[in-house]
Amino acid sequence: MTSSEAVAIGLTHGGSEDTGLGNRGPQSKSIVVPYGFWLFVLSDMVLFSALFASYASLVHATDSGPVTNQLFDRTNVAIETASLLLSSFVCGLAIIAAKRKNLFWTEAWLVLTGLLGLVFLVIELREFAGMIAIGAGPQRSAFLSSFFTLVGCHGAHVTAGLLWIGTMMAQIWAKGFQPHIGRRLLCLSVFWHALDIIWVAIFTIVYLIGTLP
Amino acid sequence: MFGRLTWDAIPFNQPIPLITSLVVICALGGVAAWITVNRWWPYLWREWITSTDHKRIGVMYIVLALVMLVRGFSDAIMMRAQQAVAIGSSQGYLPPEHYDQIFSAHGTIMIFFVAMPFVIGFMNFVVPLQLGVRDVAFPTMNNVSFWLSASGALLVNLSLFLGEFARTGWLAFPPLSEKAFSPGVGVDYYLVALQISGVGTILTAVNFVTTILKIRAPGMSYFRMPIFCWTALASNLIMLAAFPVLTVALAELMLDRYLGFHFFTNDGGGNSMLYMNLIWVWGHPEVYILVLPAFGIYSEIAATFSGKPLFGYRSMVFATMVICVVSYMVWLHHFFTMGAGGDVNAVFGIASMIIGIPTGVKIYNWLFTMYGGRVRFTVPIYYLVGFMLTFVVGGLTGVLLAIPPVDFVVHNSLFLVAHFHQVIIGGVVFALMAGYTYWFPKAFGFTLDERLGKIIFWCWFIGFHLAFMPLYVLGLWGATRRMQHIPDATWAPWLDVALVGAAIIGIGIVLTVVQLLYSIKTRDQRRDITGDPWDGRTLEWLTLSPPPHYNFAVLPDVHGEEAYWTRKQTAIKLDRLIDEPNYQPIEMPLNTPVGVICAFFASLCGFAVIWYIWWLAILGLVGAFAVFVWYAWRDEHEHIIPLEEVRKNARERRRIRQEHLQNLSQSV
Secondary structure (H helix, E strand, O other): OOHHHHHHOOOOOOOOOOOOOOOOOOOOHHHHHHHHHHHHHHHHHHHHHHHHHHHHHHOOOOOOOOOHHHHOOHHHHHHHHHHHHHHHHHHHHHHHHHHOOOHHHHHHHHHHHHHHHHHHHHHHHHHHHHHHHOOOOOOOOHHHHHHHHHHHHHHHHHHHHHHHHHHHHHHHHHHOOOHHHHHHHHHHHHHHHHHHHHHHHHHHHHHHHHOOO | OOOOOOHHHOOOOOHHHHHHHHHHHHHHHHHHHHHHHOOOHHHHHHHHHOOOOHHHHHHHHHHHHHHHHHHHHHHHHHHHHHHHHOEOOOOOOOOHHHHHHHHHHHHHHHHHHHHHHHHHHHHHHHHHHHOOOOOOOOHHHHHHHHHHHHHHHHHHHHOOOOOOOOOOOOOOOOOOOOOOOOOOOHHHHHHHHHHHHHHHHHHHHHHHHHHHHHOOOOOOOHHHOOHHHHHHHHHHHHHHHHHHHHHHHHHHHHHHHHHOOOOOOOOOOOOHHHHHHHHHHHHHHHHHHHHHHHHHHHHHHHHHHHOOOOOOHHHHHHHHHHHHHHHHHOHHHHHHHHOOOHHHHHHHHHHHHHHHHHHHHHHHHHHHHHOOOOOOOOHHHHHHHHHHHHHHHHHHHHHHHOOHHHHHHHOOEHHHHHHHHHHHHHHHHHHHHHHHHHHHHHHHOEOOOHHHHHHHHHHHHHHHHHHHHHHHHHHHOOOEOOOOOEOOHHHHHHHHHHHHHHHHHHHHHHHHHHHHHHHHHOHHHHEOOOOOOOOOOOHHHOOOOOOOOOOOOOOOOOOOOOHHHHHHHHHHHHOOOOOOOOOOOEEEEOOOOHHHHHHHHHHHHHHHHHOOOHHHHHHHHHHHHHHHHHHHOOOOOEEEEOHHHHHHHHHHHHHHHHHHHHHHHHHO
């Protein structure tokens, strides 16, 4: 029997025929880890879509309380949006710096990413505090419950992202650019960009539509 | 200091929960003492609790499911007994507030802590073996998922002797489940337990979708994956997209209860039907999360014990994926009576009937797999045939319920109860019992006793029909579900039959324990020496039973649809084994205590939230974050299994296989 015949019937190892996807065996960690994280982000998107659905079905249930265009301020939201989108851009710069294994610029861009995220968060919390102060807190009506939950959940994600950025920076500082730390940094940037996508939807559905005359 | 937690939380004045609690505590204490006396804790800690081995985690899931099955079944038999005696002037032995907790706990436990861990346990054990690889994509996360599920189960059981459980049914519909109408801790136990185990389930879904799409043996393209892997993929895709919605529904209810929000309240503009929609957007796909892997198990069994490849493999794959997608488009049929109008109800009614079509395709595929095959009537085949008979009828009553005008008549009646038990017991539980028998030798190296297995099957089959056929009749007569007291004495004979049926199922469950103990005792008579006790067709039968930690010394090269069958037939034809490969040292993930520590903090935090002990909740969160950072800081992730060990084990396996091959060749 020739060796090619032996291969064809599976008597020797290797040389299984090309069957398209999956013929190469298990993928490397640099593919598997970000892929799994992507799936998690997708399920997070589903979570937000349920919150959007709640908001959409309760937005008019104001219980004779304040309605959307009495509460939202476009200027405020514009600053929030700008700082969050900019922080995403800076996060991209941090990834580029990390690819070049430049410790200083990686850390610097990560600090800036976190600071811009913090700016966003402070503005959001001030908005929330202002609303609660005028009696438009989440207990006021179903609309406000769903508003605070949707926007607050995004804010909670940003907070978690800030914790992650801090931990990540400490880790890069302590351990340098090891392969698994590089993968984590990539997951962090996926997370941070995903929060932007959610914010664009919040910006449109909650604030833009909500401040139409 | 301790929030709502006082001595009143212990049910001193209610004998049934008190005695049950004492028995459970004594049993747990006894088991712990037994383990201590035998000095098994280090072994348990090293080999099981901290294990990242998918096979070990799978077994732990199934043990959890079997333990919780006993709890869930106890609830069931108590309900049947109450309904059989509380007729006419008698009030029975369970007061309403206790009875309501029992039916809520029964549903919650059976779905979340029996069916889910059982199914996930099989996926854990089987999928990497069938894909011809060494582990799942994220072994540590797998361990975390398991312990989070166990944490949820712990909290549900804790409600038995600290406080109470929900009295709201297994889905805790508002406004009844709102603070105003359920002020106690019961609903909080329910919400917190499900949130914690739900996180575990989402992580499982991430893990398995990644594993199946990215980690397969060389040559294992999509259309060469065994059907069980396809169904596991479909099931995990549904989990990934459905469980976040459950998280949202429960979180919104928690916000209502804890912070006075108005999502589902009667006042403040809240809308309780929003909860119905959200919970069923998760709830209906959940049915398919459970039943699709069950279909996968039946497919493996049908092919193996008929000695034929599965009939219509590709149509099976397409049917699975169609169900996966359509399962999201039918949720409204759970509340046609909401009054969404004729058009909406018609759309969802038709969508519900459409799901019957791919399911029908599957039934024909199994029938044609058996047709013309050399069928061996083993225990799993009994379950397969029993399933087909039972499930087809259950499916038909489902199609009846999918017709909105019919549904208006039997909504929330015992007819519905009979229907969903018929598809879940006949579809899912039979598959789980079949799979338990089928894969047991792979996990432990010996088969289960066949004769007892058949008796257990008949207990389930006969018991199920006696227990639930009367409920169809009663439902058509107008009996609603969840009744603590039966007003109409003419229903008594039917309820008596149902009680007898439940008791027969109970005998089956007791015999399952007996079968396990007996099989362990007489295991030397039924050793699985070769690793292939059923003349299998998929890759899990290629390795020895139980498989080594790393499953395969070298990853198998896959040729053709039935990877192992092709290889086995080639070896028999040529009368020689595959050439000895070039063995390499193997890198495997290290064990980790992170899962069990995570679950400890999750349980602590959950318990604190239930009882309003806020300092403890904060402590739990800080602890969880500290564990996260500590874990992220470790440097060693893998250990190397040395070449000598791999080679020695592999050569031993080849020797066994060589003998097996000679026996096979002589018999051909």
